[in-house]
Each structure stands twice: as C-alpha cells, then as structure tokens.
Amino acid sequence: MQQTAFAVIPARASMATALRQSLTMAYRGLLKMRRTPEQLFDVTLQPIIFTLMFTYIFGGAISGNSQNYLPLVIPGILVQTVITASVVTGVQLREDMDKGVFDRFRALPIARIAPLAGALLADMVRYLLATVLIFAVGYLMGYHPRGGLAHVATAALLVIVCAFALSWIFAFFGVVARTAASVQGISMLILFPLTFLSNAFAPVNTMPKWLQVFVNVNPLSHLIAAVRSLANQGQATPDIAISLAGAAAIMFVFAPLAVRMYMRKA
Amino acid sequence: MSLIITQAQTSAAARRTSVAIEAVDLVKAFGPHRAVDGISLSVQAGTVYGLLGPNGAGKTTTVRMLATLIRPDAGQARIFGHDVVKDAHRVRQLIGVTGQYASVDETLTAAENLVLFARLLGQSRREARATAERLLEQFGLTEARNRPLKHFSGGMRRRLDLAASLIATPPLIFLDEPTTGLDPRTRAQMWDTIRQLVREGTTVLLTTQYLDEADQLANRIAVIDRGRVIAEGTPDELKSSVGRSSLHLTFANPEDVPRARAIVEAALGAQATPSPEGRRIIAPVADTSVVPDLLVALKAAGIDITELGVQKPTLDEVFLALTGHEAETADEGESA
Ligand SMILES: Nc1ncnc2c1ncn2[C@@H]1O[C@H](COP(=O)(O)OP(=O)(O)O)[C@@H](O)[C@H]1O
Ligand SMILES: [Mg+2]
Numbered sequence: 001m002q003q004t005a006f007a008v009i010p011a012r013a014s015m016a017t018a019l020r021q022s023l024t025m026a027y028r029g030l031l032k033m034r035r036t037p038e039q040l041f042d043v044t045l046q047p048i049i050f051t052l053m054f055t056y057i058f059g060g061a062i063s064g065n066s067q068n069y070l071p072l073v074i075p076g077i078l079v080q081t082v083i084t085a086s087v088v089t090g091v092q093l094r095e096d097m098d099k100g101v102f103d104r105f106r107a108l109p110i111a112r113i114a115p116l117a118g119a120l121l122a123d124m125v126r127y128l129l130a131t132v133l134i135f136a137v138g139y140l141m142g143y144h145p146r147g148g149l150a151h152v153a154t155a156a157l158l159v160i161v162c163a164f165a166l167s168w169i170f171a172f173f174g175v176v177a178r179t180a181a182s183v184q185g186i187s188m189l190i191l192f193p194l195t196f197l198s199n200a201f202a203p204v205n206t207m208p209k210w211l212q213v214f215v216n217v218n219p220l221s222h223l224i225a226a227v228r229s230l231a232n233q234g235q236a237t238p239d240i241a242i243s244l245a246g247a248a249a250i251m252f253v254f255a256p257l258a259v260r261m262y263m264r265k266a
Numbered sequence: 267m268s269l270i271i272t273q274a275q276t277s278a279a280a281r282r283t284s285v286a287i288e289a290v291d292l293v294k295a296f297g298p299h300r301a302v303d304g305i306s307l308s309v310q311a312g313t314v315y316g317l318l319g320p321n322g323a324g325k326t327t328t329v330r331m332l333a334t335l336i337r338p339d340a341g342q343a344r345i346f347g348h349d350v351v352k353d354a355h356r357v358r359q360l361i362g363v364t365g366q367y368a369s370v371d372e373t374l375t376a377a378e379n380l381v382l383f384a385r386l387l388g389q390s391r392r393e394a395r396a397t398a399e400r401l402l403e404q405f406g407l408t409e410a411r412n413r414p415l416k417h418f419s420g421g422m423r424r425r426l427d428l429a430a431s432l433i434a435t436p437p438l439i440f441l442d443e444p445t446t447g448l449d450p451r452t453r454a455q456m457w458d459t460i461r462q463l464v465r466e467g468t469t470v471l472l473t474t475q476y477l478d479e480a481d482q483l484a485n486r487i488a489v490i491d492r493g494r495v496i497a498e499g500t501p502d503e504l505k506s507s508v509g510r511s512s513l514h515l516t517f518a519n520p521e522d523v524p525r526a527r528a529i530v531e532a533a534l535g536a537q538a539t540p541s542p543e544g545r546r547i548i549a550p551v552a553d554t555s556v557v558p559d560l561l562v563a564l565k566a567a568g569i570d571i572t573e574l575g576v577q578k579p580t581l582d583e584v585f586l587a588l589t590g591h592e593a594e595t596a597d598e599g600e601s602a
Contacts, residue, residue, distance in 0.1 A: 009356045009359050009360070010356075010359075011353065011355055012355050017388070021386055024382065024385045024386050027382075027385075028382050031373075031374055031378060032371075032374070035373040035374070036373060099371075100369040100370070101368075101370055101371045103335060103363070103365050103369045104363065104365075104369040105386075106334070106335055107333050107335055107361065108358060108383070109356075109359040109387070110386050110387075114386070
C-alpha cells in the first residue's frame with residue numbers, strides 16, 4: 001500500500017482523462033435525473049402547458065387562427081423553454097455543490113473541469129426532452145413543419161448546442177453565488193427580457209420602433225429566426241451562423257471563467 | 267523526460283518522508299475569526315494520529331487544508347513531501363478523505379456511489395463493479411447495495427463514506443469525527459475497521475471529540491483548542507499529565523471546598539482542581555487504594571460529601587488541566 005507514494009504521480013489530468021471523467025460525471029447526472037423525475041417538470045409539463053396556452057390564447061389575435069400561429073409560436077416556445085432550462089443547470093449545480101459529495105469530488109485526483117462539464121453535458125438530455133415534446137405536441141395540434149424531419153432535427157440540434165453554451169453563464173453564476181435561490185433570481189432577471197423582448201411570440205413589425213431595435217439585436221431572435229426558416233422552409237439562413245458565433249463567444253468567455261472560479265473555491 | 271524527472275522527484279520525496287504529514291504554522295481565518303491559528307503537525311507514516319478537541323476547535327478546518335479542500339491563509343503543509351497548495355493534484359492521489367458530513371451522493375445507491383468514484387479514479391467498468399462489490403462486502407453493506415442512501419442509517423452512511431475513501435487504496439486517510447453520533451456497537455465496529463487499515467500500512471489522521479477514542483486508536487495525539495495545539499504526545503503522556511483517573515467529590519457546603527482541597531491534595535500528592543460551579547473538586551488519582559483513607563480524613567474534618575466518583579479522564583478534564591478553562595462548545599453554528 002505504501003508503494004503508492006513511490007510510484008509515478010502525474011501533476012495534472014490529461015485532456016483525454018478530463019473528457020472521460022466529464023462523461024462519467026454526466027452519467028451521474030443522468031442517474032440523478034432518473035431518481036428525481038419531479039425535477040424534469042420544467043422540460044416536460046411546463047412546455048406542454050405553454051404550447052397549449054399560447055396557441056389558443058394568442059393564435060386568433062396574432063395570426064387569425066391557432067393553426068396559422070403554430071409555425072410562428074412553436075419555434076418561439078422551443079427556444080424560450082430550452083434556454084430557460086439552461087438556467088436550472090446553474091441552480092442545480094449550486095445545490096449540488098453545497099452537498100457533501102462535492103467535497104469528495106474536490107479531493108479526488110480528477111480534472112477540475114469534470115464536475116462542471118459533467119453537469120452541463122447531462123443537462124443536454126433535458127434540452128433534448130423538451131425539444132422532442134414541444135415538436136410532438138405541436139404535431140398533434142396540427143403543426144407539420146414543411147422543412148421535413150432532417151431540417152427539424154438540425155434546428156433542434158442548433159437550439160440544444162446554443163443552450164449548452166449559454167448554460168456556462170449560469171454555471172458561472174452557480175459557482176459564484178451563495179445560494180441556489182440567488183442564481184435563479186439573477187438568471188431570470190436576465191432571461192425574462194431576453195425571451196419576451198424577441199420575435200418569439202409576435203411578428204416584430206407590430207412592435208413600436210424603439211422595441212424593434214432591441215428585438216432585432218437580441219441574439220435569441222436570431223436563434224428563433226434560424227429555427228423557423230429551418231423547420232418551416234427547410235432553408236439555412238445566416239441566422240444560424242450568427243447564433244453559433246454567439247454561442248461560441250459565450251463559451252469562450254464563460255467556460256474558463258466558471259472553471260477558474262470553481263477552482264478558486266476548491 | 268518529464269516523466270523521469272517526476273519519478274526522481276517523487277522517490278526523493280518519498281525517501282525523505284517516512285513522514286506522511288508535515289504541517290508548519292497553518293493559519294485559516296474566516297473573517298476576523300482565526301479558526302486555525304498556527305497549527306504545526308508531524309505525522310509518521312504508518313501511524314494513527316489523533317486531533318482531539320471540542321466542537322469549534324478547528325479540527326475540520328485543519329483537515330480540509332491538509333486534504334486540499336481549502337487553501338491555508340498562511341503556513342505550509344506537505345503530504346508525503348508534496349505541497350498541498352502547489353502540488354494539490356499529486357496530493358489528491360495519495361489521500362482518502364472521509365469528511366465530518368457524508369460525502370457520498372444521497373440520491374444514488376451504495377453500489378452506484380462506489381462505482382462512480384471508482385470510474386472517476388480510472389477503473390474500467392468491470393474493475394469498478396468488482397471494487398464496489400469487494401468494498402460493500404468488506405463493510406457489511408451488501409444487502410443495502412441497491413438502496414438509495416436516503417434510507418441508510420447513520421452508521422451505514424459512515425461505513426459507505428469510509429469505503430468510498432478506500433477505493434484507490436491511498437496511503438493516507440483523513441477521518442473527520444468518524445464515530446460522532448454513532449451508537450456504541452457501531453462505534454466499536456468503526457474502530458475495528460480503522461485498526462484493520464493501520465495493520466495494512468495505511469496512515470490515518472483522525473479527529474475526535476472523545477479522549478477515549480483517541481486513546482484507543484491513536485499513536486500520538488494533538489490536543490487542539492481555539493485553533494492552536496495546546497498539547498502533543500502519546501496518549502499515555504497526555505493522560506499522565508492529568509492523572510490516570512480522577513476522583514470527583516461533591517460537597518454539601520461550598521465553604522468547605524478550600525479546606526477539602528488541601529486535605530485531598532495532601533492525601534493524593536497531586537494538585538486538585540475546583541470545578542467552576544464551586545461545589546466540586548476533581549483530582550487525579552494514580553492509585554485508588556488511598557481513597558478510603560482520604561474519605562476518613564474528610565469525615566474527621568467534618569466535611570460532608572454528597573457525591574463521590576472515580577472516573578477515567580475525559581476531554582473536559584484534559585482541557586481544564588491544560589488550559590485552565592473548560593472546553594467551549596459555544597460555536598454551535600458550525601458550518602463545515
Ligand atoms: N466556512 C466557514 N465560514 C465561517 N466560519 C467557519 C467556517 N468553517 C468553520 N468556521 C468556524 O471556524 C471554527 C472552527 O471550525 P471547525 O474547524 O469546523 O471546528 P471543529 O471541526 O473542531 O469542530 C468554528 O468557530 C467555526 O464556526
Ligand atoms: Mg469538525
């Protein structure tokens with residue numbers, strides 16, 4: 001047993017090891033999801049209710065009838081739900097970090113990024129769940145996207161990738177905040193205007209000019225526009241590139257920041 | 267090439283170190299409060315070292331610094347020659363940590379927890395499952411393997427927690443209050459487990475609030491008070507500094523105490539300590555056969571005794587003897 005002290009001891013984990021450890025941590029996240037299905041409400045029940053509510057309440061007013069509103073609102077609700085779900089990632093990370101088990105992760109000779117990356121990777125399953133449910137409910141309500149399955153799948157992938165990138169912001173809040181409630185608070189303060197002051201629920205040209213300015217620069221508007229043209233027309237527009245560039249920029253800034261703060265606390 | 271250098275450094279460090287832990291003047295403050303205020307320790311490999319102190323003394327904070335969980339504000343610590351701050355990743359490969367509060371995943375089962383940690387430590391799926399089975403068996407948790415931890419008793423949690431620290435068979439284990447809150451039977455089991463570890467060559471740093479636990483398990487003990495080491499030595503040295511056992515006498519009249527104290531000190535040939543509430547005195551007794559004569563002498567002096575007892579020394583007495591104040595457990599709002 002004593003020999004362990006004499007063997008070769010690496011000073012840090014390699015990239016491949018870090019990736020493998022992150023996937024193991026993601027697997028832990030999935031196990032936890034299976035044990036606490038009530039934590040999936042925000043990506044299951046909630047989007048179903050939203051889809052039904054928005055379609056039947058606003059459909060007539062905005063698009064003449066609910067059928068015509070579906071191609072507009074389904075991509076909107078999709079982006080809103082999945083992006084909002086990425087906040088929960090930060091909140092749950094905070095809760096998780098407060099538990100004793102994170103002490104053990106910190107004391108293990110594993111890559112420092114693994115517990116963070118694992119949690120964020122596991123949450124991509126949540127985003128996927130929400131995406132599939134929203135398209136399914138839309139389909140049952142009569143939404144038949146003309147872009148076809150391949151383009152719908154591409155749109156779904158785009159949203160999930162962007163949500164993953166964005167979740168690094170909330171992971172950062174999760175790491176620095178004192179309580180889970182404050183993560184929720186700050187994050188919603190940012191996301192509420194972003195999701196509603198966008199093209200998600202109504203055509204932009206019906207809004208006052210000053211609001212249009214904000215809505216048109218809002219990155220979520222670009223993401224929603226990209227999803228609409230993919231799903232409804234089967235067309236890839238520059239909005240895709242804009243969305244992906246935004247996602248990359250966010251990750252570039254916030255992933256290292258979140259990891260650094262996590263390490264400082266560890 | 268870096269590999270060769272690493273190897274050379276490591277074995278050089280290892281040759282130097284039959285010392286498992288070397289800490290010098292560790293300091294950690296939370297706000298203005300110095301939780302650890304200059305603690306130095308030296309722990310020989312293959313031994314059990316006890317950190318003994320009341321709640322809030324700074325034991326957990328010390329362990330967390332040594333286990334790379336928090337950075338010291340000042341001072342240095344080396345684990346088998348590796349600095350806990352500069353070389354944290356290496357240190358983590360040499361230690362197992364069982365924290366004061368359960369450091370396993372509540373929502374997962376016992377088996378899932380062990381497999382997860384084993385996988386993180388680089389074992390294949392097959393190896394990880396085998397490791398988990400072996401440890402569940404060794405710690406008597408086989409029947410509970412598929413139950414989520416929520417339904418575990420305190421003793422089972424503790425055992426699983428310790429099992430999780432042993433996956434990589436680290437040469438040094440930290441055990442932070444391993445038996446606090448356990449019933450006597452489970453405590454005895456935990457003691458056996460710890461002794462078994464030591465027989466296999468593991469070094470153990472253990473914290474406890476119980477003198478008898480440190481006495482039973484540790485080769486050396488550091489008594490900690492308010493973030494400082496106030497005494498250090500073998501259990502015997504420590505106990506003989508307060509007497510092997512102690513005589514507790516309670517008197518009917520507080521006015522009798524000074525007179526009684528003089529008689530007691532004369533009879534036992536040792537210093538007696540009046541307790542703060544003023545009716546009791548406590549004195550070390552090396553040899554209990556002198557007690558009857560002492561009682562006769564007190565009776566002859568007309569001093570009424572309402573209670574009498576002989577006790578093994580407790581942490582409280584060690585404290586009273588070493589510091590002149592009682593062990594404070596005022597810091598109940600303890601966080602980590
Ligand atoms: N994270 C923390 N923030 C603020 N104070 C702390 C923290 N951790 C410990 N303390 C304080 O430091 C002191 C020592 O605590 P601790 O090391 O847990 O003692 P012990 O383990 O001996 O009971 C206590 O007064 C405790 O309240
Ligand atoms: Mg403690």
